[in-house]
Amino acid sequence: MKRVVSVMALVALVALGVFSFSKVANAEEIKMVGVITKIDIAGKDAHSASITLKDNKTEQPVVIIVNDDLTLDKLKDHRIVEGDEIRLKYEVIDGKNVSKYFRKTAGC
Amino acid sequence: MNKRSLIIALSLVALAATVSAGEHPGRDFIEKNGYKGPATCEECHSGKAREFLSTVHWKHASKVTNVDGLDPDKEYGMKNRIYTMCNGNDIVNNLKEIPKSPETGKTKFVGCNTCHPGNHLSDVGSTGPEAENAIDCLVCHSADYDFRQRKPFKDEKGQVIMGQDRSTKAALAIGKPTAKNCMVCHETAGGGVLIKRGFAFSGEADVHAAKGMVCVDCHKAKNHKMPTGFDPNNWANDGLRLSCSDCHGDKPHKDADLNRHTARIACQTCHIPRTGGAIAKDFTRWEQGADKFYEPTTLKKEANETVPFYAWYNKTVANTPHLIGPKGDRKDKNSKIYPFKIFQGKAFFDKKTGELLSMDFAPPMATGDTLAGVASAAKTLGIKEYQPVPGWQTIFFGSNHLVTRTKALSCEKCHAPNGVLNFKALGYADKEIERLTNADVYFEKLVQKQKEEW
Numbered sequence: 001m002k003r004v005v006s007v008m009a010l011v012a013l014v015a016l017g018v019f020s021f022s023k024v025a026n027a028e029e030i031k032m033v034g035v036i037t038k039i040d041i042a043g044k045d046a047h048s049a050s051i052t053l054k055d056n057k058t059e060q061p062v063v064i065i066v067n068d069d070l071t072l073d074k075l076k077d078h079r080i081v082e083g084d085e086i087r088l089k090y091e092v093i094d095g096k097n098v099s100k101y102f103r104k105t106a107g108c
Numbered sequence: 109m110n111k112r113s114l115i116i117a118l119s120l121v122a123l124a125a126t127v128s129a130g131e132h133p134g135r136d137f138i139e140k141n142g143y144k145g146p147a148t149c150e151e152c153h154s155g156k157a158r159e160f161l162s163t164v165h166w167k168h169a170s171k172v173t174n175v176d177g178l179d180p181d182k183e184y185g186m187k188n189r190i191y192t193m194c195n196g197n198d199i200v201n202n203l204k205e206i207p208k209s210p211e212t213g214k215t216k217f218v219g220c221n222t223c224h225p226g227n228h229l230s231d232v233g234s235t236g237p238e239a240e241n242a243i244d245c246l247v248c249h250s251a252d253y254d255f256r257q258r259k260p261f262k263d264e265k266g267q268v269i270m271g272q273d274r275s276t277k278a279a280l281a282i283g284k285p286t287a288k289n290c291m292v293c294h295e296t297a298g299g300g301v302l303i304k305r306g307f308a309f310s311g312e313a314d315v316h317a318a319k320g321m322v323c324v325d326c327h328k329a330k331n332h333k334m335p336t337g338f339d340p341n342n343w344a345n346d347g348l349r350l351s352c353s354d355c356h357g358d359k360p361h362k363d364a365d366l367n368r369h370t371a372r373i374a375c376q377t378c379h380i381p382r383t384g385g386a387i388a389k390d391f392t393r394w395e396q397g398a399d400k401f402y403e404p405t406t407l408k409k410e411a412n413e414t415v416p417f418y419a420w421y422n423k424t425v426a427n428t429p430h431l432i433g434p435k436g437d438r439k440d441k442n443s444k445i446y447p448f449k450i451f452q453g454k455a456f457f458d459k460k461t462g463e464l465l466s467m468d469f470a471p472p473m474a475t476g477d478t479l480a481g482v483a484s485a486a487k488t489l490g491i492k493e494y495q496p497v498p499g500w501q502t503i504f505f506g507s508n509h510l511v512t513r514t515k516a517l518s519c520e521k522c523h524a525p526n527g528v529l530n531f532k533a534l535g536y537a538d539k540e541i542e543r544l545t546n547a548d549v550y551f552e553k554l555v556q557k558q559k560e561e562w
């Protein structure tokens with residue numbers, strides 16, 4: 001009996017591990033390139049911004065949430081503005097597209 | 109000291125005491141009088157505008173003494189160099205409005221000198237009072253610069269002007285340049301974010317940034333002249349140099365064995381184990397983007413994604429049409445092993461002379477016609493006859509950022525068969541290699557360390 005319980009516990013652990021792994025795998029990064037059509041950011045102290053981009057491939061609008069300080073700073077001082085083309089990666093977290101990588105495609 | 113001098117000195121001490129740490133002493137003056145460009149700065153910082161005009165940041169060039177094939181009496185830099193990371197320079201790619209895209213009818217402003225801290229009317233290397241007044245002091249010194257103002261536009265005469273934020277608000281936020289001030293230009297060099305040098309100056313990527321340091325803590329300017337290292341591809345310099353040992357000394361480790369390495373191994377070799385940015389570009393074939401404009405086809409890597417190439421370097425540079433890279437070897441006591449980012453660029457060479465041809469980006473950006481770009485650049489440079497043939501150039505970029513302590517190369521990374529360093533290519537004999545790639549080199553030491561740690 002003791003052995004059966006141990007085996008069952010082991011199976012449960014493995015199943016939990018596999019399940020957890022699939023959850024991680026589900027939150028995969030989606031890549032896109034698009035042009036910014038709208039920037040919503042609440043002032044200089046904002047900790048988040050909502051950016052609407054037109055996906056170059058689908059031509060559909062995609063709303064991205066930006067949380068990282070470096071990109072927020074570029075939005076606040078207008079180094080990134082509407083009309084800029086952006087190469088980005090995002091993850092869908094709690095139904096929101098959260099930016100993991102947000103770069104202007106253009107350079108000098 | 110006479111009475112007058114004493115009063116002035118005491119007044120300055122009193123002023124300093126009333127100004128809180130970090131606050132600019134001229135704040136009241138700027139608030140009261142507004143910001144009128146460099147003239148406002150000159151009220152207290154007399155002579156600084158003229159001083160700045162003699163720096164590489166303004167001239168984009170300097171005399172260069174450590175690169176093969178250059179005239180020691182001429183100045184070289186972004187102003188006039190031709191190499192395949194950019195394939196153009198401030199002369200052939202002077203900031204201008206490019207031809208309209210045949211597909212959209214739209215145009216845009218493009219130029220290598222977009223980052224020049226002037227107003228474009230007073231451009232790279234200009235001198236005199238007009239140039240002094242054109243300096244954009246705030247783009248480097250303000251923490252509250254509005255980059256919507258720093259856009260090129262055409263005035264009523266049709267001249268292309270680079271806008272500046274000269275607001276009092278921006279002027280009230282002045283101070284020592286932050287990393288952001290520097291990275292505004294330096295992170296987008298070479299045609300995009302982290303393309304040219306490929307380093308992110310962030311706490312995750314660099315130990316100095318993690319400690320809250322900024323660029324000018326190491327690149328400590330003297331009279332606006334910036335000290336730089338010896339990147340084989342970064343030729344122009346203000347005559348001031350810096351190295352890791354300026355702060356860390358020649359014996360930076362507690363361990364004497366590690367300190368022995370510093371005689372022939374540059375700090376960067378162990379402490380910058382990865383590099384990043386563009387690894388290759390093709391200027392003979394441009395790709396069309398969503399905006400229907402064209403850009404050179406570029407293979408990019410992130411910061412810390414690329415393994416460096418290791419070579420002996422004595423801080424002198426080989427410079428041929430197909431190679432810009434480090435000189436040095438094991439027998440040369442001035443040489444050390446350094447890490448480099450290898451970049452390869454494809455562009456047009458002149459079959460007649462073998463020289464690399466440069467390209468004006470305006471035509472290919474609008475239509476993708478790269479040979480029209482070569483023709484336009486040749487016209488600007490007065491080259492009448494040439495025969496363009498595609499070819500590759502290899503460039504060694506210095507790898508001097510992305511510094512790590514915790515992920516530095518440890519003994520076994522190099523002292524192993526098929527380790528990080530190619531000892532054979534670095535000039536070591538087979539017997540030496542056998543000894544150097546054996547765990548015997550470090551085994552006892554690391555066993556002892558392991559015991560101490562656990």
